[in-house]
Amino acid sequence: MSIKENLNKLNTQLPHHVTLVAVSKTKPVSDLMEAYNIGHRIFGENKIQEMVEKYEEMPKDIKWHMIGHVQRNKVKYMAEFVNLIHGVDSLKLLKEINKQAKKHDRIIDCLLQIKIAEEDSKFGMSSKEASTVLQSEELSKLKNIKITGLMGMATFTDDMSQVEKEFKFLKSTFEDLKQLNTFNCELKTISMGMSGDYQLAIDCGSNMVRIGSSIFGERNYNN
Numbered sequence: 119m120s121i122k123e124n125l126n127k128l129n130t131q132l133p134h135h136v137t138l139v140a141v142s143k144t145k146p147v148s149d150l151m152e153a154y155n156i157g158h159r160i161f162g163e164n165k166i167q168e169m170v171e172k173y174e175e176m177p178k179d180i181k182w183h184m185i186g187h188v189q190r191n192k193v194k195y196m197a198e199f200v201n202l203i204h205g206v207d208s209l210k211l212l213k214e215i216n217k218q219a220k221k222h223d224r225i226i227d228c229l230l231q232i233k234i235a236e237e238d239s240k241f242g243m244s245s246k247e248a249s250t251v252l253q254s255e256e257l258s259k260l261k262n263i264k265i266t267g268l269m270g271m272a273t274f275t276d277d278m279s280q281v282e283k284e285f286k287f288l289k290s291t292f293e294d295l296k297q298l299n300t301f302n303c304e305l306k307t308i309s310m311g312m313s314g315d316y317q318l319a320i321d322c323g324s325n326m327v328r329i330g331s332s333i334f335g336e337r338n339y340n341n
């Protein structure tokens with residue numbers, strides 16, 4: 119199936135309250151333009167450099183989501199245009215995003231990444247760390263960021279009961295932390311679910327899914 123067909127199919131399947139982030143990492147701009155040309159505007163990339171290059175080449179009404187792990191020294195390259203940063207996992211990083219956002223007179227929306235998987239390879243904070251950050255006085259001084267939700271990645275496994283357990287944990291963490299809303303923290307978004315598990319994620323309370331291979335096809339990391 120073509121990119122257009124894949125995307126149209128997904129759009130008819132997804133409930134209206136669920137936002138689709140088309141994960142376009144490693145794919146050429148021509149592929150992204152196929153999605154753009156049938157009206158898609160939200161794209162997710164996991165490398166800042168690649169996202170910047172695509173941003174420069176593509177129409178400016180696109181909303182760019184950074185879904186990968188963010189190195190602090192690279193925040194400056196995307197601060198001018200990034201629409202949502204999914205993988206925020208420390209107060210230090212929030213401070214850097216705040217600093218760079220301020221230079222552009224912007225408020226950048228961020229999701230806190232919660233570690234829900236058992237694998238050590240996955241980034242993120244514990245729910246307790248997130249709660250500490252949300253209640254910290256330092257956070258209340260950051261006027262150029264807004265925490266709008268949480269993001270999580272489940273363990274890479276065929277065991278769907280394991281994945282379900284992790285998604286439910288993220289949802290319950292979200293419900294707990296939502297009580298802590300302040301002027302720069304208003305939790306609305308739960309970013310969870312990828313090509314292999316988005317239906318389960320939505321059943322468990324996700325309202326933002328990040329889907330790559332089911333739209334653009336398998337990724338080839340060799341070219």
Ligand SMILES: *Cc1c(COP(=O)(O)O)cnc(C)c1O
Nearest residue numbers: 141164185312313328329330331
């Ligand atoms: C690559 C990636 C996705 C999309 O993965 P698919 O399995 O291709 O849908 C989603 N989220 C993150 C953080 C990713 O890096």
